Amino acid sequence: MKQKIYIVKIGGALIDDERLLDQFLDQFSGIKEKKILVHGGGKLATTLADKLGIEQKMINGRRITDKDTLDIVTMVYAGGINKNIVEKLQQKKCNAIGFSGADGNLIKAKKREHPEIDFGFVGDINKKSVNRKLVSKLIKLDLVPVFSAITHDKKGNLFNTNADTIASVMAQALSEKYEVELLYCFDKEGVLEDVNDPESVIKSVNEQEFTTLKEEGKLHKGILPKLENALGAIKNNVNKVFLIKETELKNHIENHHAGTEICL
Numbered sequence: 001m002k003q004k005i006y007i008v009k010i011g012g013a014l015i016d017d018e019r020l021l022d023q024f025l026d027q028f029s030g031i032k033e034k035k036i037l038v039h040g041g042g043k044l045a046t047t048l049a050d051k052l053g054i055e056q057k058m059i060n061g062r063r064i065t066d067k068d069t070l071d072i073v074t075m076v077y078a079g080g081i082n083k084n085i086v087e088k089l090q091q092k093k094c095n096a097i098g099f100s101g102a103d104g105n106l107i108k109a110k111k112r113e114h115p116e117i118d119f120g121f122v123g124d125i126n127k128k129s130v131n132r133k134l135v136s137k138l139i140k141l142d143l144v145p146v147f148s149a150i151t152h153d154k155k156g157n158l159f160n161t162n163a164d165t166i167a168s169v170m171a172q173a174l175s176e177k178y179e180v181e182l183l184y185c186f187d188k189e190g191v192l193e194d195v196n197d198p199e200s201v202i203k204s205v206n207e208q209e210f211t212t213l214k215e216e217g218k219l220h221k222g223i224l225p226k227l228e229n230a231l232g233a234i235k236n237n238v239n240k241v242f243l244i245k246e247t248e249l250k251n252h253i254e255n256h257h258a259g260t261e262i263c264l
């Protein structure tokens with residue numbers, strides 16, 4: 001039987017809130033099984049770029065990343081946020097170790113090619129991009145890897161890669177060896193029928209239902225790339241995929257179902 005591993009992704013809003021982040025990391029460090037944390041931090045990067053007067057542009061949930069923006073996101077994701085999370089986990093007796101995709105060649109990306117839009121230093125990845133052997137070795141050593149949204153091409157370039165995509169691809173890459181449960185933790189209760197009504201959680205979403213919800217105009221902004229990545233994971237042999245509220249991590253793991261389950 002395959003060993004169970006949780007791959008947990010957290011994003012912008014949570015990382016911005018020190019108290020909420022601390023509560024979340026308490027719940028995360030309490031997971032008894034093997035685990036990996038993937039974090040974004042898009043909101044903080046936008047705040048810093050605004051302070052520095054560097055205009056930011058998002059297209060399809062991806063940040064147009066020129067050289068100045070790459071410097072900012074590298075500092076914010078692979079620097080400040082990653083080290084802050086690792087230190088907080090260490091304080092909670094969880095032996096975390098922080099990485100960008102360049103460290104140990106853990107995640108190799110290709111520059112995003114698009115016929116009309118130049119995304120700049122944005123890296124695309126797939127499950128072959130992940131250095132599975134090294135990730136498995138780290139896990140065997142009882143270390144808890146914490147990944148930021150920075151990747152590289154091994155040719156001298158760092159890239160900015162959507163953190164939801166990193167979590168999905170990491171889950172796909174590890175699924176051959178582990179029984180993977182991928183948890184997207186964010187600020188809503190799950191996928192909502194009405195984004196303003198926390199009671200309107202949709203218990204499960206498959207590809208067909210995703211298309212219908214999109215056509216009905218019920219999904220906007222960040223939830224779109226999140227669901228695309230979640231569906232990508234379930235289609236590529238990841239055992240279980242859920243979108244849950246960040247405060248529900250412990251409850252989800254102990255009581256086995258909070259939020260929205262992504263289905264085939």
Ligand SMILES: Nc1ncnc2c1ncn2[C@@H]1O[C@H](COP(=O)(O)OP(=O)(O)O)[C@@H](O)[C@H]1O
Nearest residue numbers: 011012186188190191192195218219220222223
């Ligand atoms: N139907 C929906 N259900 C849940 N969230 C939705 C929905 N439509 C839009 N959203 C928005 O998507 C956001 C989540 O995406 P995003 O902000 O990118 O998350 P993160 O930064 O945590 O990855 C929610 O905060 C919410 O505002």
Ligand SMILES: CC(=O)N[C@@H](CCC(=O)OP(=O)(O)O)C(=O)O
Nearest residue numbers: 011012040041042062063162163
């Ligand atoms: C290419 C690209 O768009 N990268 C993302 C990476 C950070 C991220 O995904 O952050 P959240 O999970 O907090 O949204 C960005 O710079 O916003």
